[in-house]
C-alpha cells in the first residue's frame with residue numbers, strides 16, 4: 001500500500017506541467033454586463049480620489065514616458081488590466097497598490113471613464129510602415145500586429161489594446177517584459193510568443209511607428225491645479 005502511494009505521488013510530481021493561468025478574467029456574460037455598467041461620472045471622481053490622475057492624468061495621457069497612456073483604450077482592456085493587477089497576474093508594484101482597495105464596480109467605472117478620453121494619434125515616425133504591422137512574418141509565425149490590434153492600431157475587441165499614441169518608453173519596456181516573461185498576463189502567450197521573435201531594432205521601429213510623438217520637455221503646469229483637487 002505504502003509503495004503504491006509513493007508511486008502515485010511520483011507520477012503526480014512528474015506528470016505534465018500545467019501552467020498557471022495568465023489571467024483570471026474571462027469575458028463571460030456577467031463580466032461583460034459589469035463592464036457595460038461602468039459609470040463615467042463615478043469613474044471621473046475615482047480617477048482623482050484613487051490617485052490615478054497623479055500618473056496617468058485626468059485625460060489618460062501620462063506626463064512621464066515610462067507611464068502608459070490609457071486614454072481611449074477599450075473598457076474591456078482596461079478592466080482586464082486592473083483586475084490582473086488586483087490579483088497580481090500582472091505585478092508592477094505601484095499599480096498593484098493603486099488598485100488594491102478598488103471594488104469590481106470601481107474598476108468598471110474607471111475603465112468606462114478612461115475609455116471615453118481621446119486616444120492619441122500614432123506618430124508614424126518611420127520612413128515606411130514596418131512590414132510586421134500589416135503582414136507579419138510567416139517564417140517566424142508572427143501574425144500581423146494589426147490583425148489583433150485593429151486595422152489602424154486603434155485596438156481590437158476585448159483584451160487587444162490600442163497601440164496608437166502609447167508612450168514610447170512604456171511600449172519598449174513592456175515588449176521587453178513580454179520577451180523576458182516578466183509580464184505574463186497575456187492569455188495564450190499571444191504577446192510573449194511574438195515578442196520573443198522580435199529583435200531590439202524591430203521593437204524600436206514598431207515603437208516609432210505606433211507611439212505618440214514625444215511630448216516636449218515643458219515643466220508641467222498642472223501643479224496649482226492639483227491643489228484644488230485635494231480630497
Ligand code: HEC
Nearest residue numbers: 050051052054055066067068070078081092094095098110
Ligand atoms: C504611481 C503611479 C501610478 C498610479 C498612482 C497609477 N498608475 Fe496605472 N500605471 C502606472 C505604471 C508605471 C504602469 C505600467 C506598469 C507595468 O509596467 O505593469 C501603469 C499601468 C496601468 C494600466 C495598464 C496600461 C496598459 O497599457 O496596459 C492601467 C489600465 C492603469 N495603469 C490604470 C490606472 C488607474 C485606473 C489608476 C488609479 C486607480 C492608476 N493606474 C494609478 C503608474 C500608475
Ligand code: HEC
Nearest residue numbers: 132143144145148159160161171174185186187190191206
Ligand atoms: C494574436 C494577436 C496579437 C498579435 C498578432 C499581436 N498582439 Fe500585441 N497584444 C495582444 C494582446 C491580447 C495583448 C494584451 C495582453 C494582455 O492581456 O495584457 C497585447 C499587448 C501588446 C502590447 C502592450 C500594450 C499595452 O498597452 O500594455 C504591445 C506593445 C503590443 N501588444 C505590441 C504588438 C506588436 C508590435 C505586434 C506585432 C509585431 C503585436 N502586438 C501583435 C495580441 C496580439
